[in-house]
Amino acid sequence: MKIATRDAYGRALVELGKEYPNLVVLDADLAKSTKTADFARVFPDRFFDMGIAEQNMMGTAAGLALAGKIPCASTFAVFATGRAFDQIRNTIAYPGLNVKIIATHAGITVGEDGASHQSIEDIALMRALPNMTVIVPADAVETGKAVAAAVAHEGPVYIRLGRPAVPVLFDENYRFRLGRAEILRRGPDAAIFATGIMVSEALKAAETLSGRGLDVTVVNVHTIKPLDVETVSGLAEKTGAVVTAEEHSIIGGLGSAVAEVLAERCPVPLVRVGIRDRFGESGKPGELLEAFGLTASHIVEAVDRVRQRRVCGKK
Amino acid sequence: MSSSQEELLQELGKKARVIRSDIIRMVAEAGSGHPGGSLSAVEIVTTLYFHVMRIRPEEPDWPDRDRFVLSKGHAAPLLYAVLAERGYFPAEELLTLRKLGSRLQGHPAFGKLPGVEASTGSLGQGLSISLGIALAGKIDRRDYRVYALLGDGENEEGQVWEAAMAAAHYGVDNLTAVLDYNGLQIDGPVADVLSPLPLPEKWRSFGWEVREVDGHSFEELLAAFEWAKEVHGRPSMIIAKTVKGKGVSFMENAVDWHGKAPDREQAAKALAELEAVTS
Numbered sequence: 373m374k375i376a377t378r379d380a381y382g383r384a385l386v387e388l389g390k391e392y393p394n395l396v397v398l399d400a401d402l403a404k405s406t407k408t409a410d411f412a413r414v415f416p417d418r419f420f421d422m423g424i425a426e427q428n429m430m431g432t433a434a435g436l437a438l439a440g441k442i443p444c445a446s447t448f449a450v451f452a453t454g455r456a457f458d459q460i461r462n463t464i465a466y467p468g469l470n471v472k473i474i475a476t477h478a479g480i481t482v483g484e485d486g487a488s489h490q491s492i493e494d495i496a497l498m499r500a501l502p503n504m505t506v507i508v509p510a511d512a513v514e515t516g517k518a519v520a521a522a523v524a525h526e527g528p529v530y531i532r533l534g535r536p537a538v539p540v541l542f543d544e545n546y547r548f549r550l551g552r553a554e555i556l557r558r559g560p561d562a563a564i565f566a567t568g569i570m571v572s573e574a575l576k577a578a579e580t581l582s583g584r585g586l587d588v589t590v591v592n593v594h595t596i597k598p599l600d601v602e603t604v605s606g607l608a609e610k611t612g613a614v615v616t617a618e619e620h621s622i623i624g625g626l627g628s629a630v631a632e633v634l635a636e637r638c639p640v641p642l643v644r645v646g647i648r649d650r651f652g653e654s655g656k657p658g659e660l661l662e663a664f665g666l667t668a669s670h671i672v673e674a675v676d677r678v679r680q681r682r683v684c685g686k687k
Numbered sequence: 688m689s690s691s692q693e694e695l696l697q698e699l700g701k702k703a704r705v706i707r708s709d710i711i712r713m714v715a716e717a718g719s720g721h722p723g724g725s726l727s728a729v730e731i732v733t734t735l736y737f738h739v740m741r742i743r744p745e746e747p748d749w750p751d752r753d754r755f756v757l758s759k760g761h762a763a764p765l766l767y768a769v770l771a772e773r774g775y776f777p778a779e780e781l782l783t784l785r786k787l788g789s790r791l792q793g794h795p796a797f798g799k800l801p802g803v804e805a806s807t808g809s810l811g812q813g814l815s816i817s818l819g820i821a822l823a824g825k826i827d828r829r830d831y832r833v834y835a836l837l838g839d840g841e842n843e844e845g846q847v848w849e850a851a852m853a854a855a856h857y858g859v860d861n862l863t864a865v866l867d868y869n870g871l872q873i874d875g876p877v878a879d880v881l882s883p884l885p886l887p888e889k890w891r892s893f894g895w896e897v898r899e900v901d902g903h904s905f906e907e908l909l910a911a912f913e914w915a916k917e918v919h920g921r922p923s924m925i926i927a928k929t930v931k932g933k934g935v936s937f938m939e940n941a942v943d944w945h946g947k948a949p950d951r952e953q954a955a956k957a958l959a960e961l962e963a964v965t966s
Contacts, residue, residue, distance in 0.1 A: 396826070420822065420857070428815045428849035435819020438797070438805060440750070441826070443819075458809055459846070463816055467797035467806040 374537035378476040380512035382407025384519040400447040430459035437469040449478035450491035465501040479619035481657035490652035496624020498530040506597040510571035517548035553600035559587025562613040570617035576668035605637040622646035641681035643674040709768035715954035717785040723944040725765035727869040727929040744774040747801040758813020759838035760794040775802035811844025821859040840872030842883035855894025863915040869931035902927025
């Protein structure tokens with residue numbers, strides 16, 4: 373079964389709207405696409421379409437938070453984090469306000485709209501901000517729980533969601549723990565740290581590798597910041613070979629975050645699967661993932677490469 | 688003029704003189720800061736905090752308080768001086784401005800100093816913040832008012848007009864902006880650098896009620912704030928014509944004093960001038 377994470381977001385907002393009377397939602401003329409329109413239908417008095425004016429939307433969200441509201445501000449990831457970066461930095465992150473920036477259409481799977489609409493650097497931008505929590509859910513179930521956790525959390529949060537329907541990996545019993553990397557599969561031969569839609573690709577890669585007699589660990593790093601440093605360094609130590617996988621530039625995202633931990637705490641070979649310092653382009657999401665090297669087979673190749681460079685553990 | 692009005696004007700005048708001296712002392716002690724745009728808005732902010740706004744300095748988080756957002760955040764010395772004189776924190780602390788560990792950051796920082804309502808300093812953002820606070824007031828049916836102080840050069844920021852459009856669209860009549868129209872920005876006269884003029888026509892066309900006043904006249908400011916309370920269904924803008932560096936002869940209308948601290952001698956001269964007005 374496949375569900376888009378943005379669809380799960382719309383549904384979560386409606387539920388949370390009932391639970392939190394002080395939850396308000398803002399959008400920038402993309403409510404139908406981001407699915408905040410679901411909330412607007414049920415709670416019209418707590419929904420504000422701010423028009424095509426993302427900077428003002430972030431500032432307004434800050435003001436609402438200052439007056440005790442829990443604002444969720446949504447638009448496409450490229451506009452939320454790029455167009456309104458300074459507003460997020462100075463009026464939300466710096467004062468540590470309780471604003472949830474929940475952006476959809478992240479990464480190249482935006483598809484045909486092309487590079488202008490494909491955010492490949494949003495994790496890097498948000499991760500660099502003090503006070504900011506950064507979450508990238510892997511599927512629809514996790515999205516619902518992550519949004520709930522973000523609303524319950526006091527402080528600024530960035531959640532990165534996608535456009536296309538993606539495989540559902542978790543059932544409703546799944547427990548989302550903010551700041552904890554979840555080990556989905558254990559094996560001594562390598563550790564794959566994946567985030568967002570690359571988690572399902574990592575699981576597929578692990579299956580393929582298992583068929584070849586290699587047992588790898590797969591970790592869902594849904595919280596990029598604060599990163600679960602203990603889990604990352606612990607598994608790096610255990611496996612001696614690390615691969616990261618993300619639908620984001622290899623500069624500044626999960627790959628960078630893991631590289632920083634490895635370099636300081638447990639230097640082991642690392643291969644980053646991600647967008648290799650280039651802009652996206654138009655195409656179908658599946659075609660783009662293939663063209664940009666973001667599939668299970670690319671992760672398998674990465675595991676093979678990193679294992680060749682492994683200095684500790686078994687070859 | 689009634690005697691009570693007379694007394695009020697005298698009282699505000701006294702406060703303004705103290706605040707001007709505070710600003711000079713603070714900026715001189717810090718060795719940096721923005722005296723010009725602080726001095727130009729002294730009457731505006733003094734009028735708000737010492738008469739217009741419903742506030743409880745002893746309870747700075749009181750949910751029903753009126754809010755003031757200093758969108759032109761570089762006028763932080765003015766805001767701090769007013770807050771201290773109004774009793775939000777001890778006036779001795781004013782001389783810690785811009786020093787390591789101080790609650791008086793170079794630009795206002797939310798959450799450090801009581802009375803500071805928002806983090807500002809990156810221009811063009813305070814009106815959006817004010818709009819959010821005003822919208823929350825409408826949702827919660829609270830009758831507080833929100834006041835935002837903008838610079839004239841700040842009108843060059845696109846976000847100001849995004850906020851202007853949105854505030855009018857949502858009809859937030861609990862929001863009043865004041866524009867400190869001193870006519871100067873860092874690179875020169877606003878009309879020469881990148882003209883945001885004519886301001887009243889622009890704001891009116893964006894759906895705001897606009898009133899123009901002499902920004903150094905307490906009488907006109909008091910009347911304008913009363914007028915703003917009577918505006919219904921749309922936000923109000925008070926364009927206050929001011930003099931940059933007002934009150935210190937060598938700083939008045941001098942663009943160089945936008946963001947420069949007086950040295951010891953200059954500060955003494957400025958304080959002597961301000962003192963002379965007092966006596």
